[in-house]
Amino acid sequence: MKKCALILYLIACLALTGCARRDAPVTRTVFAMDTVMNLTVYGKNGAAALDAAEQELYRLDAHLARGTEGSAVYALNRDGTVIDRETAELLQTSGDIAQATGGAFDPTVAELLELWGFGSGAGEHRVPSQEEIDAALAHAGAKHVHIDGEQVILDLPAQLDLGGVAKGCAGERVEEILRDRGITGAVLDLGGDVALLGSKGSAWRIAVKDPAAEGAYLGVLETDGDRFIMTSGVYERYFEENGVRYHHILDPKTGCPADSDLVSATVICADGVWADALATACCVLGAEGSLELRKTAVPFDVILVTVDGRVLYTCDGFAPAAEGYTYEQVA
Amino acid sequence: MKTKQLTTGAILAALALALSYVEGMFPPPVPLPGVKLGLANIVTLFALYTLGAPSALAILLVRVLLGAMFAGNASALIFSLLGGFSAMLAMVALRRWEKLSVYGVSVGGAAAHNCGQVAAAMLTLGSAAPAAYLPPLLVAAVFSGALTGFVCSLLLRRKVF
Amino acid sequence: MNKSPDGKPNKYDALVVLVVLALAAALGARVWFAPKSPAAELVVSVGNTECERIPFDDTEREYTNNGYTVHLAVTPDGAWVDHADCPTQDCVRTGVISRPGQSIVCLPARIVIAVEGAEESGWDAIAG
Numbered sequence: 001m002k003k004c005a006l007i008l009y010l011i012a013c014l015a016l017t018g019c020a021r022r023d024a025p026v027t028r029t030v031f032a033m034d035t036v037m038n039l040t041v042y043g044k045n046g047a048a049a050l051d052a053a054e055q056e057l058y059r060l061d062a063h064l065a066r067g068t069e070g071s072a073v074y075a076l077n078r079d080g081t082v083i084d085r086e087t088a089e090l091l092q093t094s095g096d097i098a099q100a101t102g103g104a105f106d107p108t109v110a111e112l113l114e115l116w117g118f119g120s121g122a123g124e125h126r127v128p129s130q131e132e133i134d135a136a137l138a139h140a141g142a143k144h145v146h147i148d149g150e151q152v153i154l155d156l157p158a159q160l161d162l163g164g165v166a167k168g169c170a171g172e173r174v175e176e177i178l179r180d181r182g183i184t185g186a187v188l189d190l191g192g193d194v195a196l197l198g199s200k201g202s203a204w205r206i207a208v209k210d211p212a213a214e215g216a217y218l219g220v221l222e223t224d225g226d227r228f229i230m231t232s233g234v235y236e237r238y239f240e241e242n243g244v245r246y247h248h249i250l251d252p253k254t255g256c257p258a259d260s261d262l263v264s265a266t267v268i269c270a271d272g273v274w275a276d277a278l279a280t281a282c283c284v285l286g287a288e289g290s291l292e293l294r295k296t297a298v299p300f301d302v303i304l305v306t307v308d309g310r311v312l313y314t315c316d317g318f319a320p321a322a323e324g325y326t327y328e329q330v331a
Numbered sequence: 332m333k334t335k336q337l338t339t340g341a342i343l344a345a346l347a348l349a350l351s352y353v354e355g356m357f358p359p360p361v362p363l364p365g366v367k368l369g370l371a372n373i374v375t376l377f378a379l380y381t382l383g384a385p386s387a388l389a390i391l392l393v394r395v396l397l398g399a400m401f402a403g404n405a406s407a408l409i410f411s412l413l414g415g416f417s418a419m420l421a422m423v424a425l426r427r428w429e430k431l432s433v434y435g436v437s438v439g440g441a442a443a444h445n446c447g448q449v450a451a452a453m454l455t456l457g458s459a460a461p462a463a464y465l466p467p468l469l470v471a472a473v474f475s476g477a478l479t480g481f482v483c484s485l486l487l488r489r490k491v492f
Numbered sequence: 493m494n495k496s497p498d499g500k501p502n503k504y505d506a507l508v509v510l511v512v513l514a515l516a517a518a519l520g521a522r523v524w525f526a527p528k529s530p531a532a533e534l535v536v537s538v539g540n541t542e543c544e545r546i547p548f549d550d551t552e553r554e555y556t557n558n559g560y561t562v563h564l565a566v567t568p569d570g571a572w573v574d575h576a577d578c579p580t581q582d583c584v585r586t587g588v589i590s591r592p593g594q595s596i597v598c599l600p601a602r603i604v605i606a607v608e609g610a611e612e613s614g615w616d617a618i619a620g
Contacts, residue, residue: 028540029537029540029604030540031599031602034599035599036597036599036604038617040616040617187616187617189617189618192618192619192620193619194617194618194619196616200616201455202455204616205614205615205616206615206616206617206618206619207593207614207615207617207618207619208618208619208620209618209619209620210620211620214586214587214594215589215590215591215593215594217618218620220614220615221619229619230619231619231620233620264620266619266620425508428504430502430504431502431504431505431508432500432501432502432504432505434500434501434505435501435502435504435505435507435508435509438505438508438509438512439508439512442512442515462519465516465519466516466517466519466520467516469512469513469515469516469519470513470516472512473509473512473513476512477501480501484500
């Protein structure tokens with residue numbers, strides 16, 4: 001009797017080691033897209049997969065960066081046309097998002113960004129005059145972008161900047177590459193924007209930074225994989241002049257820093273490019289506008305931090321952690 | 332296997348399932364997800380004494396597998412499995428020591444059950460951190476083992492089955 | 493099937509209980525008195541590779557990479573970059589870091605100084 005039980009027990013243990021063993025995760029730090037990225041993968045051949053992912057990040061960075069000579073976007077901005085499937089696809093999606101958000105997200109704000117000094121060049125921060133803003137506004141707008149198959153035509157002097165979707169796009173490309181190599185779970189921290197692939201065996205837990213306090217967290221989000229968690233915040237880049245703070249999230253309609261009631265917006269969405277762009281759009285639209293947007297755009301959840309100290313969130317699985325905020329779960 | 336054994340076994344398995352569901356409703360004794368009180372071990376212990384180890388093992392398997400399926404939670408499987416089997420093993424071994432009453436066997440089983448659960452937690456989390464919870468869990472095992480033993484001794488004395 | 497002699501607890505049961513309690517005590521002692529792993533320490537990575545681990549004691553370090561130099565000051569209460577010759581100075585502006593998960597990054601120099609703690613942080617990544 002005892003022997004029988006013992007044998008069965010040992011068999012059970014052996015069987016379990018099959019399920020319970022996981023290859024230890026492999027992590028890599030990559031410097032790309034003007035930020036530091038930490039990639040962690042679970043599954044076999046992690047290191048080789050990460051090599052491929054790293055190369056793809058460098059390639060995309062060089063291909064999409066506005067300021068890099070030789071990039072597709074650089075060529076487009078200079079010549080008014082470029083033939084490149086990736087850029088065309090990305091712009092197509094950007095156009096869809098611009099439409100869905102009523103223009104709150106707009107990749108043609110490049111010129112405006114330069115005016116304020118938030119561009120890719122080493123422009124100085126300053127408050128541009130209304131004439132300068134109006135002039136730049138005249139060239140902005142998704143209507144200046146025409147896509148025909150793989151060809152993109154830009155009505156110069158309009159200028160494009162894909163920085164608002166670059167990390168979302170990078171996340172998606174890297175995930176494709178990892179999946180092709182048999183990676184079953186990965187967490188990609190692309191400078192604060194997180195892409196989650198598959199599963200590591202237990203739920204993903206993502207801490208969300210508190211914009212007001214260094215080292216503090218708004219809460220922890222528990223979620224499944226195959227999601228993108230992208231954040232935009234007014235605190236990321238700004239300058240002060242005469243006691244007024246000007247941040248980098250411009251309202252494409254006014255050409256000035258968006259005057260909304262949000263400090264930051266974190267978007268959780270299954271599509272990386274949408275998540276990236278929606279985060280910016282939500283900051284422009286404000287709390288109400290963002291929640292309205294959820295009814296019409298692709299499905300997404302948000303965690304919004306308002307200027308009056310409220311944290312509005314629409315997802316289950318978010319556990320508040322900070323004091324000093326009023327948390328509200330909304331539909 | 333005699334019909335009576337079979338039906339008794341089936342009833343006990345159902346009982347164990349029910350107990351394991353109920354104990355899931357209690358807050359976990361320690362902040363480790365998946366750790367349970369071990370009430371279902373009452374059934375394992377009782378089955379061991381009345382039906383013998385093979386039947387008790389079968390009942391345990393049924394309880395663990397179906398329990399995990401009903402909970403819809405595959406990670407619960409490893410906790411139940413390691414906890415239940417460790418308890419089983421310890422109880423079968425301790426029973427050999429004839430001087431030991433059902434209380435001793437039960438406490439030993441409860442202690443082994445908790446060790447199995449901690450092992451499961453360590454495997455799931457991939458770290459040695461859960462081991463720190465063993466000391467309080469072992470102390471708790473003395474109490475839960477005593478309780479289980481008490482319930483069992485009542486049942487055995489009444490010769491319900 | 494051997495039944496127990498009777499269903500009442502006896503001195504042998506007490507022995508089992510004692511063994512379990514002794515085990516609990518022994519494990520408890522091990523956790524309490526085990527040489528504590530360094531509470532928190534700084535991990536400095538240059539490029540992609542970890543280059544140094546520094547405990548939180550009064551000290552300073554200088555790292556040069558990619559043409560830029562970063563000067564790190566460490567005290568028991570925290571660490572910070574007091575000067576660097578990179579153009580953006582984000583590393584200097586980050587200020588003091590002291591808790592696990594916090595980090596100072598100098599992008600131009602490709603240098604990352606992060607605090608690694610003894611406990612797991614409990615999450616897979618930080619968004620924001």
